[in-house]
Amino acid sequence: MSHDARELIDLDRYPIHLDGPARNAVLARVRRDLKEDGCAVIKGFLTVKGIAELTNEADGLADRGHRSFNRTNVYFTKDDPNLPSDDPRRQFFDRSNAFIPADNFAPQGPLRTIHDSAGFDGFIQDCLEEKLFFRYADPLADVIVNMAEEGSGFPWHFDTNNYTVTLAIQNAEAGGAFEYAPRIRVGDENFAEVARVLNGTSDKVKVLNLEPGDLQIFRGRYSLHRVAPLRGPRPRYVAIFSYVEEPNMVGAPERTMQLYGRTLPIHHERAGRRADSYID
Known part of the structure; x- marks a missing residue:
């Protein structure tokens, strides 16, 4: 079944497809927030119908989510015994989470309808004020749904992608x-500050509670972040749209396998192709 983006996105409140004062006002606020701390939230970006349609789609694909239970460090790398024991690269945490890979979402489904809607990419690019701006070319990860269940969480980490856009779909009970x-x-x-975040002594940490329908723009490549554990039987759904500074970028094979339980030939063909020299 095809969908109409005008019924999914609150374009009256956020006319992302139309140049004008309303769009400019949203851009000004988002740019200010991104400049201050690399995170901006657009409250109520989705309509009530949009939230319901995305929830139904996620429910229907929940059995295709790759669930993983392991221990990871901030950088998703292996332990290095040559480093001091208190180095953040040697701090490992339990991770339990699930991702529904991108190739499960139909082109005419609600999630991709939003992603492909007129003005969506351009609006995100204008928010970030980036000249070099491309959709993540990873066929498993350009737009996904993170599905977390009771007891699950996502420990401290940096994103592989330079820019991550998330859309809150459904929250857990608590x-x-x-x-x-x-x-x-x-x-x-900045290993010293990373270490302080991990041991709970940093004064840099902020807490954000997102509601269904909220659009978040986040520079997760540079800001350490996590999702706190959940309580209650209802799963938490968050859609993730990813953008990068270089064309044709995909995830590293090791991290792709961790997150999605499989790799494709393209992940091995393009391994190591990055726009920066950060660890992950």
């Missing part, structure tokens, strides 16, 4: 707050 340390990895790895 828990699931988004916590982040803004821009602590701008220019260098």
Whole structure:
């Protein structure tokens, strides 16, 4: 069944497809927030119908989510015994989560209808004020749904992608707050501050509670962040749209396998192709 983006996105409140004062006002606020701490939230971006349609789609694909239970560090790398024991690269945390890979979402379904809607990519690019701006070319990860269940969470990490756009679809009964340390990895790895976040002594951490229908723009490549554990039987759904600074970029094979349980030939063909020299 095809969908109409005008019924899914609150374009009256947020006319992202039309140049004018209303769009400019949203851009000004988002740009200010991104400049301050690399995170901006557009409340009520979806309509009530949009929330319902995306929830139904996620429910229908929930059995295709790749569930993983392991221990990871901030960078999704292996342990290095040559480093000091208190180095953040040697701090590992339990991770339990699930991702519904991008190739499960139909071109005419609600999630891709929103992603492909007129003005969506251009609006995100204008928010970020980036000249070099491309959709993530990863066929498993350009637009996905993170599905977290009771007891699940996502420990502290940096994103592989330079820009991540998330759309809150459904919350659990309790828990699931988004916590982040803004821009602590701008220019260098800043291991000392990363260590303080991990041991609970940093004063940089902010807490954000997103509601269904909220659109979040986040520079997760540079801000350490996590999702707190959930409580209750209802799963938490969050759609993730990813953008990068270089064309044709995909995830590294090791991390792709961790997150989605499989890789494609393209992940091996393009391994190591990155726009920066950060660890992950």
